[in-house]
Amino acid sequence: MNNLTLFGEGYSYLVPLLLNKSGNGFIHSRFANGFNIKLGDSLVFIGTNKNGLLPFGIHLGEAETRTAVSSVNNSDSAVWNQKTNSLEFQTFTISLEKAKQYKTVLTKLKSEQVFDRSFELFYSHLKTINEQTGLDVSIRDFIDKFQADCEQNWLGVESYLIMLIKAAKTSDELLMDKALRYFLGRGNGLTPSGDDMIVGLLAFDAVSGFLSTRFYEKLSELIEGESITTDVAKEYLRYALKQEYSSTVSDMVNALASGNDSNFKQVFRNLLGVGHSSGLDTLMGILIGMITSKTTTNN
Template sequence: MKKIQGVSYSNDFLETTFSGTIHSVFERTFNIETETNKLMTVATHPIFDGPQMIKINETSMKYLPLEIGMAVSHVGKRLLIADVLEIDCEEAKVMEELPLVFSKEKALEIKRHTTIINNYLEINLDTVGFYRKTFPNDVEEVMHRFLMNGKETLESAFEKDDSSLLEVGVSSLLGLGHGLTPSGDDFLTGFLLVLNSQTDTNREFTGLLNQLVQENCRKTNAVSQNQLKLAIDKRALKPVQQFLYDLYRGSSMLTLNKRVEEILRIGSSSGSDMLAGILSAIRLY
């Protein structure tokens, strides 16, 4: 059995005993589906920190004897994959997790900063998702129009306190777009993170949003489902979490611009699409 060292882990990864199977394997990560249908991620060291994650001292998963469907068990601070691999986290560090609480006192400053950020993204970005400006074909242009229509419907639902519109907005965005986490899901992720970190907005309507996402998220893939459920719990990859934490504290534009650049390195357009959702939700405040 090959033994490797864990470098760090999120505080929820090893807090309970679980078992499961390998759900998916990529070059720098592999996912474990637990018996309770959670997705836990094992990532190589360069990957951003995040919830439900262990990071290991490897540069690629392609050198490890991993196959989809292999049995996984968690014993103490060790993760056992079939009879081929053991990950030892005895010396690993616990990842820092930042609390997200929207500051009502800093609301005007937060809105001013996010307006500046959105203007910058609108001018300078041309990505696959929400900030797209050029289209290689008609299909991509139609896809972008659907994304923008879903965004506008969701915003209108909150502005009008209209539950029917909310259902249409959520349904139209879930699973819409390309990639491992489609653009519509990434937008909803950012939107959910903000709405759930506010304590004095329409909590009943936010609760309905959460319910609709949870009830309908099977329209998209398991990785996106997991990401959306974590967003409801105000949890995300470290760059996104750090950006919101700094934004809510009233940090300088210099700091926020640095955080934005970090987020933009997530996926091909996942980072920018999450930012689109974050900025959309803050504009509604």
């Protein structure tokens, strides 16, 4: 038992708080690049940093991740040993002794001029994407319609995107409720597309501040009070409500907020490459956030 020790490379500054609070957990879900541990009502991800540094992550190298993933099954126990600073599983241990602690930092939007320049740059990059989002929306078509500057006959998912933009600018709780309920839990996978999009929306708000406190409260009420989405999506949304994001998301909104376009293409590609459609769905949410912010400012 525990005859093999794997060493973590990095972990979120928030993880020790969860481990010390909950202690004992179990394997919640596993996949090629890692697995999630359920600790009380929270999750901790263990695996590679392929999708960025996660706010609830312990990251291992690729070889260590393969070993760990192949050695666990769903529902297996996981025990935090505070004395040795390690997680104990049935056949191995993950030590944090050599791991570096990290915290992603957000940059506040510099100016309206920076916003306008970033908005155009972001638009131009999005319009090069041919793929549909996880909710079967063409970002390119949506941008073209929105830029047409005339009354559009919005249908299907696009009509709810417009509703979300309106809900994000209003104090109308019924509108907020209807828009959020449409997107939360909508789509396939551990993080449904609608949830990834809401994370993107919140991420741009984190650097620009256009959403009301009530919007945050309404979202929190829905994910905490109802079984409206998956456990993993719920975890990402919980952190987003506290303005904690994966590094792929924070790097993208920081690039938009700072106006520093030297690494813009790289951070855009990094986020786009996350998951099957998670990155694209998050980019769509950031776009909705930028449109909302822009139209709110101009009204």
